[in-house]
Amino acid sequence: MWTIQDAKNKFSSVVDAALAGTPQEVTRRGKPAVVVMSASEYHHLLAEAQRSRGSFIEHLLAFPGEDIEGAQVEPRSVEF
Numbered sequence: 001m002w003t004i005q006d007a008k009n010k011f012s013s014v015v016d017a018a019l020a021g022t023p024q025e026v027t028r029r030g031k032p033a034v035v036v037m038s039a040s041e042y043h044h045l046l047a048e049a050q051r052s053r054g055s056f057i058e059h060l061l062a063f064p065g066e067d068i069e070g071a072q073v074e075p076r077s078v079e080f
Helices: 004-009 011-019 039-052 056-061
Strands: 024-028 031-036
Touching: 004 011, 004 024, 011 024, 011 031
Parallel strands: none
Antiparallel strands: 024 031
């Protein structure tokens, strides 16, 4: 894990380690901020996430609409 200052000072080392297959975590003020990883690993993760995600239509069809009772709303009286 790198502090942001160390990562800036040794950016080539951060990139080399990420290209070697080890994602590099960078912190800001002691809290995790970013992860530097190789572009190929990023694209692999992105493709995997897109494959495992269903379509929006599948999401809508899976909605349990029949099991949920609608709210009983009555209009209120408004005087002008």
